[in-house]
Amino acid sequence: xxxxxxxxxxKVASWTGRPPAFVLALTVIxxxxxxxxxxxxxxxxxxxxxxxxxxxxFLMVFLIQNAQNRDGSxxxxxxxxxxxxxxxxxxxxxxIEHLTQDELEQIKAKLERECSEVGAGTDHAxxxxxxxRL
Numbered sequence: 293x294x295x296x297x298x299x300x301x302x303k304v305a306s307w308t309g310r311p312p313a314f315v316l317a318l319t320v321i322x323x324x325x326x327x328x329x330x331x332x333x334x335x336x337x338x339x340x341x342x343x344x345x346x347x348x349x350f351l352m353v354f355l356i357q358n359a360q361n362r363d364g365s366x367x368x369x370x371x372x373x374x375x376x377x378x379x380x381x382x383x384x385x386x387x388i389e390h391l392t393q394d395e396l397e398q399i400k401a402k403l404e405r406e407c408s409e410v411g412a413g414t415d416h417a418x419x420x421x422x423x424x425r426l
Contacts (some may be wrong), residue, residue, distance in 0.1 A: 298362070301354075301359065302362075305356065305358070308352065321341075338391045368389050393416045
């Protein structure tokens with residue numbers, strides 16, 4: 293079931309990010325707008341577009357979240373492999389994406405302090421070193 297969902301979600305997400313999907317959505321809106329006078333801008337006429345857009349939005353939230361979860365996991369796996377495979381980075385950083393936001397902020401603050409201590413003593417020493425390398 294999960295594989296079927298991921299396959300469908302991937303194809304739909306890929307298609308909806310392309311120009312034909314935008315043109316189709318724009319065409320639906322234009323047709324709906326043009327038919328307004330025909331249906332005298334009735335409540336039913338308004339309900340059709342409201343219901344349709346709500347359903348599409350609701351379903352797209354799940355598709356977008358699925359795509360972001362897969363992309364994030366793939367990127368994290370690639371970063372973990374880079375950390376593991378080269379000398380220098382600390383292996384204990386592998387898997388830190390599972391920590392809480394507060395724990396991540398503590399790590400970030402410690403790294404920034406370490407970078408500023410190694411550099412010129414400013415908070416932006418690591419940025420300055422990066423700029424100097426370019």
